[in-house]
Amino acid sequence: MSPQQTSPTAQHQKDADLVPQLTSDCVILGFHDNQLRVLLLRWKDTPFWSLPGGPVRQSESVDAAANRILQERTGLDDIFLQQFRIFGEEVRYNRKEIQDKLKHIIAPDIWYKRAISIGYYALVDYSKVNPAPDAYTDECRWWDIQEIPSLLFDHNYMIEVALESLRRQLSWQPIGYNLLPDPFTLPELQRLYETILGRNLDPRNFQRKLLRLGILERQEARRRGGAFRSPYLYRFIKEKYEAVLKEGGLLFV
Amino acid sequence: MSPQQTSPTAQHQKDADLVPQLTSDCVILGFHDNQLRVLLLRWKDTPFWSLPGGPVRQSESVDAAANRILQERTGLDDIFLQQFRIFGEEVRYNRKEIQDKLKHIIAPDIWYKRAISIGYYALVDYSKVNPAPDAYTDECRWWDIQEIPSLLFDHNYMIEVALESLRRQLSWQPIGYNLLPDPFTLPELQRLYETILGRNLDPRNFQRKLLRLGILERQEARRRGGAFRSPYLYRFIKEKYEAVLKEGGLLFV
């Protein structure tokens, strides 16, 4: 969240253009080095980090607001985005503390009223992202999900809830399609599932199950570069993948 | 939704007490005569129906707002409520049409700005509900899910989305616990699942699966009254039921 965190080109738009007290916040997830990672922002001249987020404009849907934020931070369009929760407690965090920490960046009266945040998670191809800070922040970068620092607002909690939702929706969400490069290898896909599920899977069983679904096509080429046997590359057959997800899914793989 | 639809005792509170442009709407579901039913309201001196809903107060969480609305319409406290979607399109329905249809009840300028609705579904024990209209409506009653009329706002769509979410979350939601009377019979539970899933289940397999989970205890008494064999009554063993749901569920039963 963060009420006024809009794009640099739009930062002076009047309050009247914004839906009052409502923000979209994005938990942007990528996958790299066998780790889930989250994109975080560091506020100008501070050591404080938070999720990307911002207000909803009167002229856009809440989904569009999240898409806009995502586009601005990652450079990517047409990203997989999923609403996972509204954060609408009356007291979500210590507003006084936030006023104080960010007073040199944002007028304290912005924080006078409670904010209600719509939580989204986004699944993106790590290798395609160009992290970019906004007008209120100095730095935008990936953090390993295991090493996230203490964040502003209730953003640590938001990330927890996002991951929990992701896990529960695993079977119906195109995780692989969005989080992996294209093409990808089966070990990569397996490690992605292992990371999200938090447990190891048997490579033989994993492979058999996935291939049985008929949603993958093996490519001619193999991935090269490791000091070991080259794995096959695969692509999702988009239509089949989506059909399988729709009708109930990759049951826990 | 419906911006000003508050309790009769609170209807004159100032706009300043409300979170602008934000409402909670509730799809209240009950189960009766082997049918899912929804609680709807008919607006004063009109033939127009809608879901119960209302604004969020500055002094309450969005969940609390939904609970309040539910309590007022059903007389029930401590109900199972689940946020399922935000309806945040810029144009959700024809505002002019609503202004016109409800102008004798609500000042048209209420509808000047878009409203963003938080959709909740609630699962309630049909037999315990006392439907009660609010200050803006004449009538509050159950409608069979198959026979819902054309509703105001985008409420038909909201109900569709609620049912879809319910179906997808079936395995992790305490459907039986909340939608059935206590105690209940296995055939009742089976028909509940059949109704929600939209397909028939084999009674032998259903029974075996449910009993295997160890979440039910059979009572001494049986349900009497039908012109047929008396079924056994059961109760959920709450702790075990919740444990099973938590760790992944009644997989499609």
Next chain:
DNA sequence: GCAAAAGTGTTCGAAATACACCCATGT
């Protein structure tokens, strides 16, 4: 006694699990 719904057991095939060895590659 009859109509209506409840209760119950067995068989079969599919899928999940468990398990270990050889292969390809870069260093």
Next chain:
DNA sequence: ACATGGGTGTATTTCGAACACTTTTGC
């Protein structure tokens, strides 16, 4: 040559699907 990770097959068990008859009850 060796270390690293990739690729693959089989045996066993578990689970889900299919299927039909007998029992109880109120009328």
